Amino acid sequence: MTELLEQPHETTAKPTTIEKVSIVVSKGSLEGIYPALIMANGARMEGIDADLFFTFFGLDAIRKDRFEKIKVATVGNPGMHIPTWIGAVPGMSWLATKMMQRQMEKIDIPPVPEFVELLGDSGVRFFACKATVDMFGLSLEDFVPQVEEIISVGEFYERSAGAEIVFT
């Protein structure tokens, strides 16, 4: 005779609202950075706290010497729907970036530098990943003023207590 094991019952708690998000930005291309910035802004617009944690090439979004020159990746990007060799033609990335920026402007999405400023003013907090900062030989002075601190992964998790972590 089989005996039915009683299934553990999920407590039927009411779905709670999200109070905080911690968004990791790990890519340095335009299409890699924008989703994170848009999600951070969207969070603040809903009254949700938002931290941005920049790691690896994601640091380009907050590097003073690079954040005005973020480009669309035209090589190795199947989403472009163009042959790889065309993507590699000089000027292609520039052109794709210009086109995307024009489209973004149409729907009122600001360029990266203005977006970073908007997010800072909206109360989004910016952090840089210590491991990558050390690897690239950077320091806090290399980043835009919105960046508060260089923190370790451990500190990132500590800061993210109770938050939803989003990796981009």
Add this chain to the structure above:
Amino acid sequence: MATTLIADAPVDVDDEGFLTDPAQWNEAIAEAIARENGIPQLTDRHWLVVRFMRERYLATGMAPSIRALGKESGVPVKELYELFPKGPAKLAAKIGGIPKPKGCI
């Protein structure tokens, strides 16, 4: 959608309490919605944002983005979040009696 009573006036609202017909709005309703959403007293600065949102919506059929709000309302983004900590665009739209902004920005 449901009809409810705000500041003694019957108004149509959606699930989240946004007015679905901007014509039913008045200032007493604005103040009542503000109180209910954690803003005890609407200051001149609040009104500036609320009226900008409302007028822009009535003129274009779309609520302005937070970017436009910060640039064109006369209230900078930082102050917008101080005035409406739980989301300036959303809350100003609610208080201004227009539908919830649908944009991502």
